[in-house]
Amino acid sequence: MASGLTTAERNRFLIERFKTLTIYGAYCTADPSDAASMSGKEATGSAYARTEITCGDDAAAGSISNTAAVEFPAASGGSHGLITHLAICTTDVEDADTAIASGILTASKQIDDGDQLVFAIGNIDVAIAAQA
């Protein structure tokens, strides 16, 4: 017999956490990990800022994704380094340990002076494991 959250409950959770609340993307040069510790890992300076993420009206099959492109400010005056992870946070205050989820980028991106990191529609998705 399968056990775990039902698909409906997974979807409800995702909508509550990733659509109803205002959430922000924060990109990092190291893994924030389960401890959600952003200090020393989140990019900083050179015009870096957390950027709001907008997710869809509903979550299908236990996953949810962004419905608008997430366009971070372009680096200005210096480099943000090699970006390896994205965290989803509940505030736009940099370095605050408010991550509720994080993941590794499919491919790391070096963000140098003048570069802008963009997540196109659908390129950030959050999923809760299905029943086993």
Place this chain on the structure above:
Amino acid sequence: MTVKQAECHIAILPTLGISPTRKRMAEVSMDIFAGMCAGPQPIKLVIKGKNFRRVMELMTLHEKPDADIAQRVRESVLSSEVEGMTDEEAAAWARASFVQELKDMSEE
């Protein structure tokens, strides 16, 4: 300016050494709690499935602005507990009570 496209796929997966059903509940609850317990000592909880909806309600309430939380408490049966408090104080009291309720629901 160079625009660099990126992708990120985040999976919320079981990681705790408990039964598969509770792993999922606990993992989700731990993720929720990361937002509630910013600080050096995150609280470890194992939440039963039947309490999951309440966990979500508490989490959503916890992140509302101080004034909204204070208003809710003042309109509830607990209004006497926050009598004379500022919105900020009432919200802090309410948030502490949310955390305590979650601890009470925990199996650990």
